[in-house]
Amino acid sequence: MAAMLENKRILLVIGGGIAAYKALDLIRRLKERGATVRCILTKAAQEFITPLATGALTGERAFTDLFDAQGEFDVGHIRLARETDLIVVAPATADLMAKMAGGHADDLASTVLLASDKQILIAPAMNPRMWEHPATRRNLAQLTADGVAVIGPNEGDMAERGERGIGRMAEPLEITAAVEELLPSAGAKPLAGRRVVVTAGPTHEPIDPVRYLANHSSGKQGHAIARAAAAAGAEVILVSGPVNLPDPAGVKTMKVTTAREMLAAVEKALPADVAIFAAAVADWRTEETKQKIKKGNGSPKLSLVENPDILATVAARKSKRPKLVVGFAAETDNVVGYAKDKRVRKNSDWILANDVSTQTGIMGGDHNKVHLITANDVESWPDQSKDEVARALVARIAAALAKA
Numbered sequence: 001m002a003a004m005l006e007n008k009r010i011l012l013v014i015g016g017g018i019a020a021y022k023a024l025d026l027i028r029r030l031k032e033r034g035a036t037v038r039c040i041l042t043k044a045a046q047e048f049i050t051p052l053a054t055g056a057l058t059g060e061r062a063f064t065d066l067f068d069a070q071g072e073f074d075v076g077h078i079r080l081a082r083e084t085d086l087i088v089v090a091p092a093t094a095d096l097m098a099k100m101a102g103g104h105a106d107d108l109a110s111t112v113l114l115a116s117d118k119q120i121l122i123a124p125a126m127n128p129r130m131w132e133h134p135a136t137r138r139n140l141a142q143l144t145a146d147g148v149a150v151i152g153p154n155e156g157d158m159a160e161r162g163e164r165g166i167g168r169m170a171e172p173l174e175i176t177a178a179v180e181e182l183l184p185s186a187g188a189k190p191l192a193g194r195r196v197v198v199t200a201g202p203t204h205e206p207i208d209p210v211r212y213l214a215n216h217s218s219g220k221q222g223h224a225i226a227r228a229a230a231a232a233g234a235e236v237i238l239v240s241g242p243v244n245l246p247d248p249a250g251v252k253t254m255k256v257t258t259a260r261e262m263l264a265a266v267e268k269a270l271p272a273d274v275a276i277f278a279a280a281v282a283d284w285r286t287e288e289t290k291q292k293i294k295k296g297n298g299s300p301k302l303s304l305v306e307n308p309d310i311l312a313t314v315a316a317r318k319s320k321r322p323k324l325v326v327g328f329a330a331e332t333d334n335v336v337g338y339a340k341d342k343r344v345r346k347n348s349d350w351i352l353a354n355d356v357s358t359q360t361g362i363m364g365g366d367h368n369k370v371h372l373i374t375a376n377d378v379e380s381w382p383d384q385s386k387d388e389v390a391r392a393l394v395a396r397i398a399a400a401l402a403k404a
């Protein structure tokens with residue numbers, strides 16, 4: 001296990017919810033990457049897990065009370081707030097989020113959160129109705145505006161029987177990845193001061209109120225690139241189509257549905273130093289009908305209209321053209337040949353060509369094998385994880401910008 005978090009100190013604030021049990025696995029994941037972990041358990045958290053269990057895993061006593069003479073004697077709540085590189089709140093319950101957004105300080109957890117000037121990452125977990133409630137939306141907007149990073153929640157089954165929706169806490173490994181992105185190894189910030197726009201995922205083009213045209217893109221490659229660019233110090237705007245992935249921590253995510261919305265969001269995100277187009281944008285849309293198309297009148301004819309080409313539009317801009325425009329080419333045959341033509345036709349500086357034939361499992365999967373096509377060269381990269389492709393691409397981009 002790579003010790004990506006060696007010498008990093010993490011303060012884990014555990015809120016009271018059924019997801020608190022996952023905090024134990026999170027401690028283990030952080031520790032195996034070399035981090036030192038201290039825990040604060042709220043009163044409600046202690047209904048689900050014990051200070052003894054967290055203490056045994058962290059190797060440090062767990063902190064629970066604001067007015068604990070022993071705690072104040074050993075460390076004190078101000079030192080708890082300051083002697084850390086990152087504070088992680090997991091699970092962040094609706095109540096904890098409300099306290100943070102309102103600046104409350106009526107127990108150890110909320111007091112430490114208010115007293116700290118360190119980066120905070122929250123992993124919300126709650127019932128989907130609570131997550132959708134306008135009060136939680138307001139609190140989330142306030143926390144994001146205050147610079148708090150957010151990971152999840154994910155969609156899935158709830159502890160309450162038969163309930164499903166958005167509200168499950170992100171998995172410990174997802175939270176760990178977010179921590180690594182917020183705490184990259186010292187010195188590795190080659191994109192500091194750069195602004196990067198990334199598109200990801202499919203677009204959905206409505207046919208009628210209940211049907212749409214789409215493709216199998218999962219958004220994993222684009223999200224991985226956004227995370228890697230943020231870890232390299234860039235300010236990242238991720239324009240994502242409908243995907244089943246948590247918003248990456250430390251990245252501004254703009255969620256869109258259609259190609260036209262994606263284009264509008266990208267244009268709004270400019271100017272940027274770099275734009276990377278990993279989205280599988282639907283090339284066509286249909287003329288949407290207001291009513292559901294009914295069966296029984298023969299096969300309906302869909303008349304397709306071409307969507308705007310987002311990459312080509314941005315690359316053709318006279319003003320605000322990013323210094324480096326990077327496209328992808330999803331091909332099923334003559335991969336490099338077609339991708340070379342695409343690079344020229346769309347005026348893209350670079351193109352990453354990948355073979356999306358079903359048997360490669362690239363679209364929707366966790367791995368990718370790309371060919372980096374520049375004006376003078378074609379370089380074939382090995383089959384690797386989408387995170388590795390993303391990190392290699394970011395390293396290339398940083399090197400190119402440094403030379404320019």
Ligand code: PMT
Pocket residue numbers: 199200201202216217218219220221222259277278279280281282283307308309310311312326327328329330331342354356362363364365386
């Ligand atoms: O999302 P994943 O499951 O992780 O899969 C990753 C991926 C296979 C989707 C990704 O690696 C990839 O290849 N993305 C580009 C998919 C695509 O639409 O390729 P294309 O050859 O049709 O388009 C060429 C380029 O033009 C792409 O950069 C695309 O984003 C862009 N484009 C295409 C059409 C359009 N209307 N607007 C665009 O910007």
